Every structure is written in C-alpha cells, then in structure tokens.
Amino acid sequence: MRGSDTFTESLFSIKKLDDFVPATHPLRAIRAMVNDALSQLEDLFAGMYEDASKGGRPSIAPQKLLRAMLLQVLYSVRSERLLMEQVQYNLLFRWFIGLSMQDSVWVPTVFSKNRERLIEHDAVVAFFNEVLAQAERRDWLSQEHFSVDGTLIQAWASHKSFMPKDRGDSGGDGDGGDGGDFRGQPRSNDTHASKTDPDSRLYRKGKTASELRFIGHTLMENRNGLIVNAMVTQADGYAEREAAKAMIADARQANPEAPITLSADKGYDAAEFVAELQRLEVTPHVAQNTSGRRSAVPDEVAQADGYDLSMKCRKRIEQGFGWTKTIGQLRQVMVRGLKKVDQVFVLNVTAYNLVRMRSLGQLRLQAAG
Numbered sequence: 629m630r631g632s633d634t635f636t637e638s639l640f641s642i643k644k645l646d647d648f649v650p651a652t653h654p655l656r657a658i659r660a661m662v663n664d665a666l667s668q669l670e671d672l673f674a675g676m677y678e679d680a681s682k683g684g685r686p687s688i689a690p691q692k693l694l695r696a697m698l699l700q701v702l703y704s705v706r707s708e709r710l711l712m713e714q715v716q717y718n719l720l721f722r723w724f725i726g727l728s729m730q731d732s733v734w735v736p737t738v739f740s741k742n743r744e745r746l747i748e749h750d751a752v753v754a755f756f757n758e759v760l761a762q763a764e765r766r767d768w769l770s771q772e773h774f775s776v777d778g779t780l781i782q783a784w785a786s787h788k789s790f791m792p793k794d795r796g797d798s799g800g801d802g803d804g805g806d807g808g809d810f811r812g813q814p815r816s817n818d819t820h821a822s823k824t825d826p827d828s829r830l831y832r833k834g835k836t837a838s839e840l841r842f843i844g845h846t847l848m849e850n851r852n853g854l855i856v857n858a859m860v861t862q863a864d865g866y867a868e869r870e871a872a873k874a875m876i877a878d879a880r881q882a883n884p885e886a887p888i889t890l891s892a893d894k895g896y897d898a899a900e901f902v903a904e905l906q907r908l909e910v911t912p913h914v915a916q917n918t919s920g921r922r923s924a925v926p927d928e929v930a931q932a933d934g935y936d937l938s939m940k941c942r943k944r945i946e947q948g949f950g951w952t953k954t955i956g957q958l959r960q961v962m963v964r965g966l967k968k969v970d971q972v973f974v975l976n977v978t979a980y981n982l983v984r985m986r987s988l989g990q991l992r993l994q995a996a997g
Contacts (some may be wrong), residue, residue, distance in 0.1 A: 637871065639992075640976050643760075645719055645722060645723040645728065645729060646722070646723060648719045648723070648857050649719075649720060649723050650751055653720075653891075655702075655720065655724055656984040657697075657989055657990075658702075658983070658986050659663070659724055659810060659963075660990065661697075661759065661762055661982055661985060661986075662694075662695060662759075663691075664758075664762060665692065665755055665758035665759045665761075665762065665830070666695075666758075667754070668758045668761075669690075669751065669754055669755065669758060669829070672751060672754055673690045673691070673751070674842070675749070676690065676745055676746075676749045676751070683759065683868065686802065686851050687742055687745075688734055688738065688739065688742040689726075690742075690745075690746060690751060692725050692726050693739070693742055693743060693746060693833065694726070694746065694751070694752075694755060695726060695766045696711065696715070696721075696725050696726045696739070696977075697743065697746075697752075697975060698975070698979055699711070699721055699724055699725065699888070700957070701955070701956045701957060701975060701979040702955070702979055702983075704955055704956070706853075706962075707736075707962070708736045708743075709736040711736075711880035712733050712734060712735070712736050712739060713741075713808050715727065715733050715925070716733045723791055729847050732810050733856065733925075734808040734893070736813045736823060745957060747967065747968055747972075750971075751973050752974050752978070754970045754976060755975075756858070756975075756977065756978045757973050759978055759981055759982060759985075760854070760856060762911050762982070763852075763854055763985055766985075766989075767821060767961055768851070768852050768854060768985065768988055769849050769851065769852070769854060769856065770849040770850050770851035770852075771849075771882075771883050771886050771941065772883075772886050772887055772888055772889065772977075773849065773850040773851070773888075773889050773891075773938065773941070774847055774848065774849055774856070774876065774879060774888065774889070774890050774891070774944075775847070775848045775850055775890070775891045775892065775938070775941060775942035775944070775945045776843070776845070776846070776847050776848070776872040776875065776876065776890060776891075776892050776896070777846065777848075777868075777893065777942070777945045777946070778843045778844060778845045778867070778868040778871065778872075779843070779844050779949040779953075779963055780831070780839075780841050780842075780843060780844075780863070781842045781843065781844050781860065781958055781960075781969065782787075782840070782841055782959065782960040782961070783822070783825050783827075783839075783840040783841055783960075783961065783962065783964070784824070784844060784960065784961055784962055784964050785822045785824035785825040785826060785828050785840045785964070786824070786840075787822045787839075787840070789822045789824035789825075790815060790820050790821070790822050790830060791821070791822075791823055792819060792820055793819060793820060793821050798984045815830065816829075816830070817829050817830055817864075817988075820993065822840055823944040824964065825840065825964040825965065827842070827862060827965055827966040827969075828840040828841060828842060828863075828964075829841060829842075829862050829863040831843075831863035831864065831949060839906055841863045842860050842861065842862060842863055842961075842966070842969050843860065843861050843862070843863045843871075844858070844859075844860050844866060844949075844958065845858065845860070845861065845867075845868060845871035845872065846858045846945060846948060846949075846977060847872075847875040847879065847932045848942075848944065848945045848948065850938065850941040850942075850944075852890070852984065852988055853944040853945075853947065853948070853984060854981050854984055854985070855948055855977045855980065855981055856879070857875040857878060857879070857973075858973060858974050859871055859875070859970060859973075860966065860969050860970040860973045863965075865930075868896070869894060869895075869896055869898060869900075869901045872890070872892065872896060872901070873901065873904050873905075876888070876890050876905065876908065876910055877908060880908050880910060881926070887911070888908075888910045888911065888983075889910065889913045889934065889948075890905060890910050890911070890912060890913060890914070891913040891914065891915075891937055891938035891939060891941065891942035892913075892914045892915065892942065893914075893915050894914075894915045894916070894917035895917075896914045896915075897914050897915065897916060897917040897923055897924055897925060898924060899924040901914075901924070902914065902924040902925060903924075909937075911929060911932075912925055912929060913929070913934070913938035913939070913942075915939060916930055917987070948977065951974075951980050951983070952976040952977065952979075952980055956976035956979060956980070957972060957976055958972070958973065958976055963971075
C-alpha cells in the first residue's frame with residue numbers, strides 16, 4: 629500500500645535533544661572532554677565579565693561560545709553567519725553547544741563581538757591547556773620525545789594591500805594600491821607593508837609563490853602524536869628555529885631531569901640551533917642536511933639508538949597541519965593581526981587534539997574489551 633504524502637506536527641513533543649543524537653556519535657566523546665575542560669575555567673570566565681556585572685544585556689555564555697567555535701572548526705563552516713544559520717536548524721549543533729530547541733540563535737555580529745572577548749583574555753590558550761591536562765591524566769603524553777615543525781598560513785590580505793611604508797593610505801600606479809600594477813616593481817618587507825594586515829609578511833618557502841603569510845609552529849609528543857605546544861609568528865627565515873627553541877625550552881622547564889629528544893627536518897640543521905639544544909640538554913634528533921656542507925648534528929647522535937625511530941615519528945606532525953588546513957580554518961585565516969591568528973591556530977590545534985584523543989579513547993576501550 630502506497631503511503632500518503634502528508635505532514636502532521638504534534639502540538640507538544642516530549643523528546644529531548646539528547647534523544648536525537650546516536651549513542652555512538654563521535655561528538656559525544658568530544659563533548660564530554662570539552663565540558664570537562666570548560667569546568668576548569670570558571671574563574672577565568674568570571675574575571676572576563678566582572679565589568680558586565682553592573683548591568684546591561686547578558687552576553688553569550690563563554691562556554692557556549694567556545695563550543696560553537698569548535699563546531700565551526702570540526703565541520704569546516706566557513707563563516708560565523710553560516711554557522712548561525714546551521715545552528716538554527718541543526719539539532720546536533722544545538723545539542724553540542726548547549727542550546728534548547730526553543731532558544732534563539734545569536735546574531736552573527738554579536739557572536740563575533742563576544743569572540744573578541746575570548747581572544748582578549750587568552751581563553752582559547754587556557755582551553756588548549758586544559759584539554760592537554762586531560763591527556764596527561766590519561767597517560768597519553770610522552771614527557772621525553774618530541775617533534776617540531778612549522779607551516780605557512782596565508783594571511784587575510786592581498787598583494788594589492790602591500791604598499792610602500794612611506795606612503796599614506798592612498799595608492800597609485802605601480803605601488804600596488806587601488807588596483808595598481810605592482811608587477812616588475814621591487815618590493816620587500818623592509819620597504820613595504822600590508823595596509824590590510826600590517827603583521828603579515830611577504831614570504832615564500834621552497835617552490836611556493838611569495839604571499840602575505842604567517843608561520844604556525846607546533847611541538848608534538850611522539851607517543852600518540854598530540855600537539856603539546858603551538859604558536860604563530862611573523863614569517864621570516866629564522867622564525868621556525870626560534871619558535872622551536874622557545875617551545876622545547878618550555879618542555880625542558882616542565883621536566884628538568886628527563887632525558888629529552890627533539891626531532892625535526894633538515895631545515896633545523898643549523899649550528900646555532902643544535903648548540904642551543906645541547907645547552908638545554910636536549911638530544912638533537914634533527915635530520916642531517918649534507919647537501920654541500922657538513923651537518924651540525926654530530927654523527928654519534930645520528931648513529932645512536934632511537935634516532936631512526938625519531939625520524940619516523942616526526943612525520944606524524946604533518947598530519948596535524950594537514951587536518952587543520954583541510955578540515956580546519958588554516959588554509960587561509962579569516963582574521964587579521966598576529967594575536968587573532970595565533971588564537972585561531974591554537975583553537976584548530978585544540979580541535980585536532982580532541983579528535984585524536986577521541987580515537988585514543990576508543991582504542992583503549994577496544995583493548996580493554
């Protein structure tokens with residue numbers, strides 16, 4: 629018998645949002661970890677809204693805001709406006725954020741304005757640290773073996789905004805402004821700057837074209853491939869090694885007695901970098917660059933036990949970069965300024981860690997079963 633094409637709604641519904649989400653849905657494990665991390669940030673959130681306690685309309689709860697920002701990364705939602713549209717009708721999104729079916733969805737501009745408060749108070753960095761603390765409590769982090777690398781992040785600025793520093797905002801022919809033809813004109817970061825995002829730098833690496841960019845850096849522990857430190861710097865030829873020294877110094881400070889190794893690609897094979905690692909008592913498991921010169925990595929280190937294993941493990945760090953650029957928001961950031969780009973980078977790395985931790989939890993349950 630053919631069914632009839634009718635649509636009838638009940639006046640009342642006794643179902644909860646949780647009833648619509650399958651028990652095995654991957655977001656369930658992630659939401660549990662997110663809520664655990666957010667519960668540790670109550671003091672930070674209270675301090676963020678001290679001035680607002682005098683009156684005015686209630687703002688978006690920072691916990692809901694952070695969950696919504698995570699959804700934007702996890703589901704590759706390209707803008708706040710589209711995110712708010714999907715929250716309007718997507719029950720899964722409402723459940724994850726903590727909105728009931730009757731709650732109104734925020735206006736995109738209000739969402740963006742409240743997000744600025746999180747950036748101002750480094751709430752994203754604190755959230756990253758709390759997620760990492762959960763991994764440490766579950767014994768998923770190596771305290772001894774690390775890998776480091778950097779990736780280029782395209783800035784939200786065009787070539788036409790890259791104009792001479794000694795000119796005003798008005799452009800002209802040949803300076804790259806107002807549609808001027810900048811081809812054939814000598815341009816460098818010493819003489820030019822982007823009017824759209826002054827923190828970005830014109831930079832190229834390898835066979836890539838010169839673009840206005842930042843560099844994102846991560847420090848990965850080698851046991852399970854979780855990111856334990858992340859930061860963004862301006863783009864230059866020394867940024868990767870300088871950031872690596874800062875991040876491994878933090879790891880050394882946290883574990884002053886542990887025997888630490890740091891693996892990296894050939895770009896880190898520089899005498900001053902290896903010397904700094906040795907000063908920190910960190911074994912430099914850096915890929916030897918022997919093309920036309922002598923490697924700064926001692927042969928006895930390259931031939932020691934564990935060096936080859938470090939070379940294999942360090943390649944896993946590229947998985948994080950690939951995920952954040954294909955699933956996340958890092959192929960080209962849609963914010964401007966070094967601090968905002970840094971916060972977006974850390975948020976994307978946090979989402980990557982949560983996805984990995986969910987998988988590690990499933991593997992642990994399978995092993996226990």
